[in-house]
Amino acid sequence: MQFWEYLDPISEEKRLKGGNRKQKNDLIMSMNPGWIDFWGSVCGG
Numbered sequence: 001m002q003f004w005e006y007l008d009p010i011s012e013e014k015r016l017k018g019g020n021r022k023q024k025n026d027l028i029m030s031m032n033p034g035w036i037d038f039w040g041s042v043c044g045g
Contacts, residue, residue, distance in 0.1 A: 016024065028035065 016027070019027075032038075
């Protein structure tokens, strides 16, 4: 996801933080159904 305005990611983060657990789990399942941990690929380890 790319943001062209600096307020866009802030408002998106607030929207996500405001959701309930089911909404957050549904979002994860829609984008990463296997719950793959990407931390190593993000931080290079």
